[in-house]
Amino acid sequence: MGSLLFLAFAYLAVGQAAVNRNGAQTAADAAALAAAQDKRDQLAGKWVEEVLDPTQWQDIFDGFAPGLTPSCWRADQLASQNDAHVDGCVPGPLEFEVSVEMDNPVGDSIIPGTEGRYSTESAIAVIEPRCTFELPEEDAGDDVLPQLTCKDRNWDLDPEDLGDLPAPEDLFDVHLAD
Incomplete structure (x- = not known):
C-alpha cells in the first residue's frame, strides 16, 4: 500500500512539472x-x-527599414x-527567438529539489512576406507603381x-517556426 501511495505522489510530481513546463512553452510562444507582430x-x-x-519595398519585405x-x-x-519573464530575446531581420523562465517554481513534491526549480522554454516566431512585385521599367515614369501580388x-x-x-x-504573415 505504501508503494502505491509513493507511486501516486510521484505521478503527481511529474504532472506538476509537466503543467509548469507547458505554461513556460505557452509564455515563450x-x-x-x-x-514578431510588433x-x-x-x-x-x-x-x-x-x-x-x-x-524601398524589397528592403522592407526583407525586414530592413530605417x-x-x-x-x-x-x-x-x-x-x-x-x-514568466524573458531570459533572452534575439531579434533577426524577420524572426525573433525568445526564451522565458517561469516566475513560479515547479513546487514542493516528494521529489527533492523541485521547490527551487523553474521551467524554461524558448520559441522562434517568423515574419514571412506575403507579397511580391516587379519594379516598373525605368521609362515608366514616377506615376507608375508596381502591382503588389x-x-x-x-x-x-x-x-x-x-x-x-x-x-x-496582408503584407506579412507571423507564425511560430517548426
Missing part, C-alpha cells in the same frame, strides 16, 4: 509572436510611408501576462488614390 506592424507602417518609392524601434518589449509584456489578393496601386492599401496582415 506568446512572447515570440508578440515581438515588428510586422512597424514594417507595414514603413511600407505605407514608402509606398510611392517602390525601390527607424524601426526594438520589439522585444512586447515579448516582456506577454511573458509577464503568462507568469499577395497570397490572398493583388493590389493595383494608384499613386493618385492610395485610400485602399494592404493591412499589415
Whole structure:
C-alpha cells in the first residue's frame, strides 16, 4: 500500500512539472509572436510611408527599414501576462527567438529539489512576406507603381488614390517556426 501511495505522489510530481513546463512553452510562444507582430506592424507602417518609392519595398519585405524601434518589449509584456519573464530575446531581420523562465517554481513534491526549480522554454516566431512585385521599367515614369501580388489578393496601386492599401496582415504573415 505504501508503494502505491509513493507511486501516486510521484505521478503527481511529474504532472506538476509537466503543467509548469507547458505554461513556460505557452509564455515563450506568446512572447515570440508578440515581438514578431510588433515588428510586422512597424514594417507595414514603413511600407505605407514608402509606398510611392517602390525601390524601398524589397528592403522592407526583407525586414530592413530605417527607424524601426526594438520589439522585444512586447515579448516582456506577454511573458509577464503568462507568469514568466524573458531570459533572452534575439531579434533577426524577420524572426525573433525568445526564451522565458517561469516566475513560479515547479513546487514542493516528494521529489527533492523541485521547490527551487523553474521551467524554461524558448520559441522562434517568423515574419514571412506575403507579397511580391516587379519594379516598373525605368521609362515608366514616377506615376507608375508596381502591382503588389499577395497570397490572398493583388493590389493595383494608384499613386493618385492610395485610400485602399494592404493591412499589415496582408503584407506579412507571423507564425511560430517548426
